[in-house]
Amino acid sequence: MTTAPQNNMINLKLDRPSSSQVPLAEVAIQLHPRDDVAIAKKTLMPGLILETDGETGNVKVRQLIQPGHKVALKAVPVGEPVRRYGQIIGFATQDIAAGDHVHSHNMGVQDFTRDYAYASEARPVEILPPEKRRTFMGYLRPDGRVGTRNYVAILGSVNCSASTIRAIANSFGPEDLKDYPNIDGIIGLTHKNGCGMRHGSEAVAQLQQTLAGFANHPNVGAYVLVGLGCETNQIREMIEAQRLSAKWGIGGENNQPLFLTIQETGGIRKTVEAAREVIKGVLPQVNQAERTPQSAEHLIVALQCGGSDGWSGITANPALGLAVDEVVRNGGTAVLSETPEMYGAEHLLTRRARSEEVGRKLIERFEWWTHYTSINNQDLDNNPSPGNKLGGLTTIYEKSLGAIAKGGQTPVNAVYKYAEPITEKGLVIMDTPGYDPVSATGQVAGGANVIVFTTGRGSVFGFKPTPSIKVATNSAMYEHMVEDMDINAGKILDGVPLQEVGREIFELILEVASGKASKSEAQGVGEEEFNPWILGAML
Secondary structure, eight states, X not given: OOHHHHHHHHHHTSOOOOSSEEEHHHHEEOOSTTOSEEEESSOBOTTOEEEOSSTTOOEEOOSOBOTTOEEESSOBOTTSEEEETTEEEEEESSOBOTTOEESTTTEEOOOOOOOOOTTTTOOOOOOOOGGGSOEEEEEEXXXXXXXXXXXXXXXXXXXXXXXXXXXXXXXXXXXXXTTOTTOOEEEEEOOSOSSSSOXXXXXXXXXXXXHHHHHTOTTEEEEEEEEOSSSSSOHHHHHHHTTOOSBTTBSSGGGOOEEEEHHHHTSHHHHHHHHHHHHHHHHHHHTTOOOEEEEGGGOEEEEEEOSOOTTTTTTHHHHHHHHHHHHHHTTOEEEEOOGGGGTTTHHHHHHTBSSHHHHHHHHXXXXXXXXXXXXXXXXXXXXXXXXXXXXXXXXXXXXXXHHGGGGTTSOEEEEEOTTOOOOOOEEEEEOOOSSHHHHHHHHHHTTOOEEEEEESSOOOOOOSSSOEEEEESSXXXXXXXXXXXXXXXXXXXXXXXXXXXXXXXXXXXXXXXXXXXXXXXXXXXXXXXXXXXXXXXOO
């Protein structure tokens, strides 16, 4: 049985209203007085009467509507907008009657005018003074940044070295690290690219910047670069272009980073043996790092959502948004990404931009995406995924409005391109694709030292060297996949205050940053998800 139908069966097992007439609030959620739809909390059977306080009066359910899906509260003529969150989530593709199931069969997307109103709704945030900020136990690095983990990383310049890197990493077992309790592990970060690209191109430069972001990451105590030797992405050129050096004095001679190429070393076996000796030589120095109390201002939290459902924008995402506001209040940083999954909601972010300049920079990224998708025979509204739709999401506008709730309410202070180093505090945006592994790779390359990942369908995402916390949007999925989920935001639907779950997320961020293993870490997940974004044609 596939994952999506299995989750659907779980939803169908939820309690159904037993009476023929019930108050709307008992079985569904209307998020805004202007909304044309409500989200079913339980399976709604045809004929059920929903008692409403609105002008439309009571609503008779016309079709079976599963949890997370939308029921129309009023009639919407064909071509007219449909609203949720008080915002447009799509347009009726046929006449919708009150009580209808509203989904892809009767609602779609069309362009509409957005008022960007740059910086019109940015509100100052009161940042706590240093002495009142929360702390976590982190690794203070010589450059002033703080790590939440302490790994030795093996980074590949090209896919041709991937199997060798995996052999190097796998050659280290518990016995090799038993004398180094302050080291979290030795990880091999491989990818599928590095050649078949134009030498000196933007694509090569972005790959090099991404790899450099991991080499320089505060969660990495030392690193070794491994290449084949003849690839387009030449290691020596990358070292020069990215100004890479030995990690805080650990490793290479003359402050050069440690690197090997398979061709120069003499093949796979010799490279594995040579790399083992190199890594064994740096372990004592990496182990010297110790956790000490550090201000929460050093947190850079990457915000992700994947396998979203109709509850994502009601439970997990807004709860994470409250945690983000607390991170910002404590002087820290949060990184909102997945640009295509802001489409249709970008006007709400430009209004929160710190300045018109920041807001216009975001719109420039959308203009880039419009061009990028057009030349690749794609559309920005080519979303949600099949799993998202099974969970109740219908259009990219609806998905985006729920997704940006992860960013809380604080001003947007900066917009970064993919894998750029993050230097601003507060809420920032990094331009990335919506695909989770590629998006998270850019965020971590920029410096994110914790990831919080919300999911409704049940993503099992993990990401080394940065720990990933997963927040479930609904209780049924949480209970079914409890070994993979860190927090259940679905209890908000049972009456637990949103603020309470937001506080729970913030506290877990501090605990995980201090060394507590997240559910994905406990299962060893996180090396295969490294996935740099590659631009342009593959030749």
